Amino acid sequence: MTTAQTMTLAKARRIKKFNVAGAIITILTVIGAIIFAFPLYWGVITSLKFDQDVVRPGLNLLPQRWTISNYIHVLTTSNIGRWYLNSLVTSVSVTTIVVLMSAGAGYAISQLRFPGRRILWWMILASFMVPVPALIVTHFVLMADLKLINTWAGVILPQLLAPVTVIIYKQFFDSVPKEFREAAIMDGASQFQLFFRLYLPMNWGITTALAIITFIGAWNSFLWPFLAVTSESMMNVAVGITQVRDNFGVYYARDLSSAVLAGLPVAIIYLLFQRRVTQAIMLTAGIKG
Amino acid sequence: MASVELIDITKRFGAVEVIKGLNLSVPDGSFTALLGPSGCGKSTLLRMIAGLEDVSGGTVQIGDTDVTHAEPKSRGVAMVFQSYALYPHLTVAQNICFSLSLAGASKAAQKEKGDNVAKLLQLEALMGRRPAELSGGQRQRVAIGRALVRDPKVFLFDEPLSNLDALLRVQMRLELAKLHNDLKTTMIYVTHDQVEAMTLADKIVVLDKGVISQMGSPLDLYNHPANRFVASFIGSPGMNFLPAVVRMQPGGLHAGFEGGAVMKLTPRATPHFDGGQKVEIGIRPEHVALTNPGQGQIDGVATVFEQLGNTSYVYINTSLGQIIVEADQSVRLHPGDRLGLTFDPARAHVFDANGTAWAETT
Numbered sequence: 001m002t003t004a005q006t007m008t009l010a011k012a013r014r015i016k017k018f019n020v021a022g023a024i025i026t027i028l029t030v031i032g033a034i035i036f037a038f039p040l041y042w043g044v045i046t047s048l049k050f051d052q053d054v055v056r057p058g059l060n061l062l063p064q065r066w067t068i069s070n071y072i073h074v075l076t077t078s079n080i081g082r083w084y085l086n087s088l089v090t091s092v093s094v095t096t097i098v099v100l101m102s103a104g105a106g107y108a109i110s111q112l113r114f115p116g117r118r119i120l121w122w123m124i125l126a127s128f129m130v131p132v133p134a135l136i137v138t139h140f141v142l143m144a145d146l147k148l149i150n151t152w153a154g155v156i157l158p159q160l161l162a163p164v165t166v167i168i169y170k171q172f173f174d175s176v177p178k179e180f181r182e183a184a185i186m187d188g189a190s191q192f193q194l195f196f197r198l199y200l201p202m203n204w205g206i207t208t209a210l211a212i213i214t215f216i217g218a219w220n221s222f223l224w225p226f227l228a229v230t231s232e233s234m235m236n237v238a239v240g241i242t243q244v245r246d247n248f249g250v251y252y253a254r255d256l257s258s259a260v261l262a263g264l265p266v267a268i269i270y271l272l273f274q275r276r277v278t279q280a281i282m283l284t285a286g287i288k289g
Numbered sequence: 290m291a292s293v294e295l296i297d298i299t300k301r302f303g304a305v306e307v308i309k310g311l312n313l314s315v316p317d318g319s320f321t322a323l324l325g326p327s328g329c330g331k332s333t334l335l336r337m338i339a340g341l342e343d344v345s346g347g348t349v350q351i352g353d354t355d356v357t358h359a360e361p362k363s364r365g366v367a368m369v370f371q372s373y374a375l376y377p378h379l380t381v382a383q384n385i386c387f388s389l390s391l392a393g394a395s396k397a398a399q400k401e402k403g404d405n406v407a408k409l410l411q412l413e414a415l416m417g418r419r420p421a422e423l424s425g426g427q428r429q430r431v432a433i434g435r436a437l438v439r440d441p442k443v444f445l446f447d448e449p450l451s452n453l454d455a456l457l458r459v460q461m462r463l464e465l466a467k468l469h470n471d472l473k474t475t476m477i478y479v480t481h482d483q484v485e486a487m488t489l490a491d492k493i494v495v496l497d498k499g500v501i502s503q504m505g506s507p508l509d510l511y512n513h514p515a516n517r518f519v520a521s522f523i524g525s526p527g528m529n530f531l532p533a534v535v536r537m538q539p540g541g542l543h544a545g546f547e548g549g550a551v552m553k554l555t556p557r558a559t560p561h562f563d564g565g566q567k568v569e570i571g572i573r574p575e576h577v578a579l580t581n582p583g584q585g586q587i588d589g590v591a592t593v594f595e596q597l598g599n600t601s602y603v604y605i606n607t608s609l610g611q612i613i614v615e616a617d618q619s620v621r622l623h624p625g626d627r628l629g630l631t632f633d634p635a636r637a638h639v640f641d642a643n644g645t646a647w648a649e650t651t
Contacts, residue, residue, distance in 0.1 A: 179370045179372050180374050182341050182374070183374035184387070184391075186341070186361050186362065186367060186368050186388075187362070187388035187391055188388055188391050188392055189391050193391055198376065202376070202377065202378055
C-alpha cells in the first residue's frame with residue numbers, strides 16, 4: 001500500500017469516526033430538545049382538552065375531543081385583560097427605564113472622566129453579586145414606606161436594578177473606536193448628542209437584544225409583583241393566573257390555558273426576535289461566566 | 290482661511306515630555322506637512338491644534354485668536370482621521386451633513402451644502418450608501434467631504450492615506466493637491482511618508498523626539514538637510530553615510546575614506562573644525578556613479594540589483610559599508626559583479642559627530 005493510499009484510508013476512518021460522533025451528539029440533542037419541549041407541548045395540548053379528558057388514564061398525546069372552551073372561560077370570567085394591561089405597563093416601563101438608565105450609566109462610566117468613576121464602577125460590579133431575593137424584604141419595607149404597594153410604580157421601581165445591563169453597555173461603549181467620538185466632537189457634538197446620535201445608534205443591536213431580554217424578564221417576573229401587589233386588579237399576568245386556580249379549584253385544563261395565555265406574548269416576542277434574544281443571553285452568560 | 294501659530298508648545302503625558310517647547314508658524318493658505326517617524330509627536334501636535342488634546346504649556350493661535358483652551362468645535366478647524374471615522378450607521382449624505390445637523394441647520398440647507406460638497410468630490414452617486422458599502426478611496430473622499438462641509442479655516446489631516454493601497458494613494462494625493470489648489474485653505478498634514486510630504490506640501494516640518502529637526506520647502510530639505518536625521522529621513526532609498534576624516538589640504542577641504550580614497554569637498558562652514566575631524570559623508574544614491582573597478586574612489590561588489598523600469602538601484606558592498614546607487618535603466622548587473630564608485634563632491638553632505646550638517650558656503 002502506498003503512502004497516499006494509507007493517508008486516504010486514515011482520512012476516511014477519521015471521517016467515519018467523526019460522523020458517528022456527530023450522530024450520537026445529534027441524537028442526544030434531539031432527546032434533550034424533546035425533554036425540554038414536552039412540558040410545553042403537554043401544557044398546550046391539555047389546555048385544548050375537556051377537563052374530564054385530562055384526568056382520563058393513559059397517555060393521551062392528542063386530545064380525543066378538541067375544545068377552546070377553557071380559553072373562553074378564562075378570558076370571559078377572569079381579570080386577565082386587566083392583568084395583561086398591568087403586565088404590559090410594568091414590563092414596558094421597566095424595559096424603557098432600564099435600557100435608558102443602563103445605557104446612560106454605561107456611557108458615563110465608559111466615556112466620561114469624573115471623580116469617583118472607578119468607585120462607582122466597582123459598586124456596580126459588586127451589586128451584581130447581590131442576589132435579588134436577598135433584597136426583597138428591604139424593597140418591600142421601602143415601597144410600603146413610600147406608599148407604593150399595590151401601585152404600578154411599586155412593581156416597577158425595584159425591578160430597575162440591572163447592573164448586568166450597565167456592565168454590558170459599558171463594555172460595548174468601551175469598544176467603540178475613539179476616532180468616532182473625536183470626529184463627532186470636531187463636528188460639534190455635545191455629550192447628549194454623542195450619546196443619542198452616536199453611541200446608542202452605533203450599538204442599536206445590543207440595545208434591542210437587552211430590551212427584549214429585559215422585557216421578557218419583567219413580563220415573567222413573579223416573586224416581587226406577588227409581594228408588592230395584593231389587590232387582584234393590580235396583579236400582572238404571572239401573578240394573576242394563580243388566582244384562576246383559586247377561583248375555579250383545580251381545573252388543569254383551565255389552569256394551563258391561563259398559563260398559555262400568560263406566556264403567549266413572550267413566546268411571540270421570542271419567535272419574532274429569536275436571534276436577538278439568543279445574542280442577549282449569550283452576552284449575559286459571557287458576563288456571568 | 291487662517292494662519293496657525295504654535296508658541297512654546299509643550300505636551301507631557303505624566304513624566305514623559307513628548308513635545309518640548311515647540312514653535313511653529315503655519316502661513317495662511319499653505320500646505321504644511323508634519324513629517325517624522327512613529328512616536329515623534331506629530332499626531333499629538335495635530336491633536337493639540339484640533340483641541341482634542343490639552344496642551345501642557347504654550348499657546349495655540351489660529352488666525353488672530355488664542356484657541357489654546359477653546360473647544361474643538363469653536364476653533365474653526367476640521368480634521369480627517371487616519372481611519373476616516375465615518376459613522377457606520379449613517380449614509381454618506383448624513384455623514385457629510387452630520388455637523389450641520391448637530392448645529393440645527395434646516396434640511397434644505399443641509400441638502401444644499403451636502404450636494405455642493407458631493408459635486409466637488411464626485412460623491413453624488415454614493416450619497417445614499419453607508420460607509421461599509423464604499424471602497425477605501427470613496428471613504429477617504431467622504432471623510433474629506435465631512436470636513437469640507439464645515440467651511441473650516443484650517444484643515445487637519447492625520448495620515449489620511451496610510452490605509453490605502455499604493456495606486457489609490459497616488460490618486461488621492463493628486464486629488465488632495467487639486468483640492469488645496471482649488472480651496473487655498475490652510476492645510477496641516479501629518480505623515481510618516483516622506484513621498485507624501487514631498488509631493489503635497491509647500492512646507493515640511495520634520496519632527497524628531499518632540500522637537501523640530503528642520504523645516505523648509507521640500508527641495509530645501511532634500512538638498513540641504515540640516516542634520517543627519519533629516520538627511521536619512523528624506524529621500525527614498527535613503528542617503529548613504531560613509532565614515533571619513535576631513536582635513537584641510539592645499540586646494541581646500543578634503544574627505545579621506547578608509548582605504549585611502551580622497552574626495553575634495555566644496556567650501557563649507559566648519560564649526561569646531563580642529564583638523565583631522567571624524568565625520569560622515571552623506572551622499573544620495575543618484576549622486577554616486579558606477580565606473581569600472583579601480584577607476585572610481587572606491588570599489589565594491591554588487592549584492593542586489595533592483596530594476597524599477599524607469600531606474601535601477603544597485604546595492605553594493607564596499608569597505609565603507611553598503612552603498613546604494615541609482616543607476617540608469619539600461620544598466621544590467623548581476624550579484625557578484627565588481628564595480629567602481631565615483632561620488633559627486635558637489636552633492637556630498639558632511640555631518641559632524643553630533644549629526645549636524647556643515648553648510649555649504651559660496
